[in-house]
Amino acid sequence: MKKGFKAFLSIALAAAMIFGMTACGGGGSSEGGEEAAAEQGKVLNIWCWNDEFQSRFNDYYPGVAEVAEDKSTTTLEDGTVVKWTINPNEGMNYQDKLDAALLAQESAAADEKVDIFLVEADYALKYVDSDYTLDVKELGLTDDDMADQYQYTKDIVTDSNGAQKGTTWQATPGLFAYRRSIAKDVLGTDDPDAVQEALADWDKFNAVAEQAAAKGYKMLSGYDDSYRTFSNNVSAPWVDGTAVNVDANIMKWVEQTKEFTDKGYNNKTSLWAPEWAADQGPEGKVFGFFYSTWGINFTLLGNSLADPEGAQEVGNGIFGDYAVCYGPEPYYWGGTWICAAAGTDNTELVADVMKQLTCNPEIMKKITLDTQDYTNSVSAMTEIAEDPDFGSAFLGGQNHIALFVEAAQKIDMSNAGPYDQGCNEGIQGAFKDYFDGNVDMDGAKANFEKTIKEKFPEIESVNWPE
Amino acid sequence: MDKKPSHARTVIAYIVLIILTFLCLFFFYILIVNATRSHPEIQKGFSFIPGHSLMKNLRSVLNDANIPVLSGIKNSLIVSSLSAILATYFSALTAYGLYAYDFKLKKPAFVFIMLILVMPTQVSAMGFINLITKMGMLNTLYPLFLPSIAAPAVFYFMYSYMQSSLPLELVEAARIDGSNEFHTFNRVVIPIMKPALAVQAIFAFVSSWNNYFIPALVISENNKKTLPILIAALRSADFLKFDMGKVYMLITIAIVPIIIVYIALSKYIVAGVALGGVKE
């Protein structure tokens, strides 16, 4: 018996070694754009993390013939089938699944290969600075095509060699959306200019928070609401070499949020939690929310309604009770870029999708007028901003596009890096315990360090500001 | 003379049982009630009275491409059924091989299976994912049911059952009748094993239906996802949280079929647990 088992063991070990060997060989290189002129595939695989781009595509891409009932596929007029692969974003889940698909790209069948994938600002560089994305100019987009786009939306997806690897239909300047009724009660006015005056810097903001608390309101809903206003104004990217450097501005967020929590200026919710969403609705008692473009038409509007299925008009919940102002500090939040995956067999179609959905000013303008999303066309946005007849019913008739045009000019993404999602989620998670009183400052710092090292094995140290 | 304390004990027993029954059923009651209520109703607070949004919630779950429930049910059914069939058939085959035949490695093979009887699959998950990636089985359903061929706990149950209910004389008789060994197994042994096969098939089905750890690591394509992955997505996907009615409805869809099957077969299942003695 012993002999048999030993033989069995040694065969198994040998097999394991062989597998081990092959594992060593499979490096991560791939040849980009080689098949550019090759035959075009009949299936376009698009990877994303929610249905925002999907609905833009289905509603505005000119070639759409039919959308499947369950929306899992879209058929184009030339018969090409668009297959949607949607994986939730949180906890780097989307990146993880996408990475696995991209690493298997070379061996995948033509119709299984990723053709387009979307990336967020928080990790765009990871893909941009790799061989897994194609240069949009090689695909056929010209500087002329993209002349009307915001420069920062091009800079962030430009790799270290100067090649632009993605393009977007939106720009995402952030604003502070406040409740008119609460502003009137606390400040005596709901006029955006006056409210902006009252919230122009953090000292003033904190003072209003105190006034609001005195009247039984919360200034913010949760811990992470003001996070982006701090994290977008840092002095350096998160990661330098193998070290994570926590910026002093991040610690300002910690300090402010702890103060808000201890003084009862917030409702202790977390971003995207049901309680957070409820705070934006008819039962909410929260002064305002930091939201960028998509958040106002995509999230805040939906949350404000008493009957989500009902008409989007004044009378349904608190529709019409929000207004926007710049807030204490300029910031941006989110943004989605369309990247062409190396190895795609649909280069022509990919190029056309990019052209139509990110460069066509007519389509850009239509998206903004229909959905109030802020699109990546300087001329179209300026036109709407200057249109005296344009106003958002949801924001009580305010022309928020005018504010976005202003705020968009201040967006600075020079400190964005490939590690941002992991670091942002990590720091928010670690300090939630601190705000909740479960750990002290050192405990929260230690937990952040552990999380980072689990997420990014290559990180060797975490440095905190003095 | 023992009547009195016995009476008090009966009362206590009933109280404890009713509390436990309440605990076991109450959460499902809330679940089902909330699945019939609309999001704003749920946000306003809990109610014991069902709402009128059952069909609306059902429709919004079925029409949401981000949570492909129908393909989720289909995938879960495929994986769980095949797991149940493979686990029971091959465990019975293995048990029969060790029970009915004498060969040199018989005892070591038996001891080996007994040693790994309760070994968690998680310990080799890393190598497993690596392996199936190299075999090109990532994002396929195969790695979710093929490993069921080797199910030590099911084997142990089958083996015990054979010891008690399968006289080797029957096998001998079949041999004398000229039946070949596979034929004997499929035509003589399997029918005798039916009760054991049924009980273990149910358990294998349920444990596969509920499995989350490995499928979550293997599957990323929406149309290959099984129900537990869809449920887990509810917890992390921000865009799904805006309609709690939908959330409750999806959970209901994931667990109600199992409860219905369970209630229909509860007699056999409860008896099977008593027989089994091995948790997976």
Added chain:
Amino acid sequence: MRKVKGKEVSYAKYGYLFIAPFFIAFLIFQFIPLIQTIYYSFFEYYRSGLKIIGPNPVGLANYSALFEADFGRYAGNTIIMWIIGFVPQIIISLLLAAWFTDIRLKIKGKQFFKVVIYMPNLIMASAFAMLFFALFSDNGPVNTTLVSMGILSKPFRFLSSVWGTRGLVGLMNFLMWFGNTTILLMAAVMGINPSLFEAAELDGCSPRQTFFRVTLPMIRPILVYVLITSMIGGLQMFDVPQILTNGKGTPDRTSMTLIMYLNNHLFSKNYGMAGAVSVILFIIAAILCLAVYFTLNADDDSKRVRKRDRFKPRKEAVNG
């Protein structure tokens, strides 16, 4: 003699043939992966973004990193949450098993109760955890009900409290497993020779005395078995805390279990560290497996009594 032996040999190949699928499947899907897991635990091998680093041999570095990084703490969390669920589970199960099998106690609807208490075991753990998350969230039905009934003045934030979260995980584990344990213990109690109970009754034992002096000692082997299998189940604890805390083990990583920690490394594609965690888990599991092996074999007497009650008695062909 020779004749018989010759006959056996001619059938032996069927033995190998019949057990072959099991061993092949085991070899491919468990054994090779396990060897690979162990092998890579000695390497630096991970994915950094889209680049693969390694594998570079690093000896025991992964293991020392593991123990520096709170491995013991996650083991402690796992044990604590297991105990929170297991202690009430075993007490309630013993109590119910004693009641259900006590002929002096006439409980109506036994079958109904058995069906009900086993039901949570069949529920998808992920769905159960998601349900609890929804029910016990800050504004969830449990909080709103407690506040409106005046029991709480403001919502209790279960999932922001260490013992709230651990307690919920324990409660779910308890609910999922106590029915199963009850039914196992009942089977064990019913396997006890009835004459022992009759003798105890004749001697004037109270139900309590009977329970502690007769029932408990007689079902000790099955209790050991339940304990060890439950420990193995506890070691595997994942779905419930993972989904309840969204994989974060919040608050302050106090509900992070060993498998969740493993999952974090698997998720980051850190094969070296994931391998090291797996190896330690494997060693713990192997010890528990040995324990199961010996309880099933050494304490076979009582097992057989139990079986005899259910199946027809038969001498075991292979025994220890």
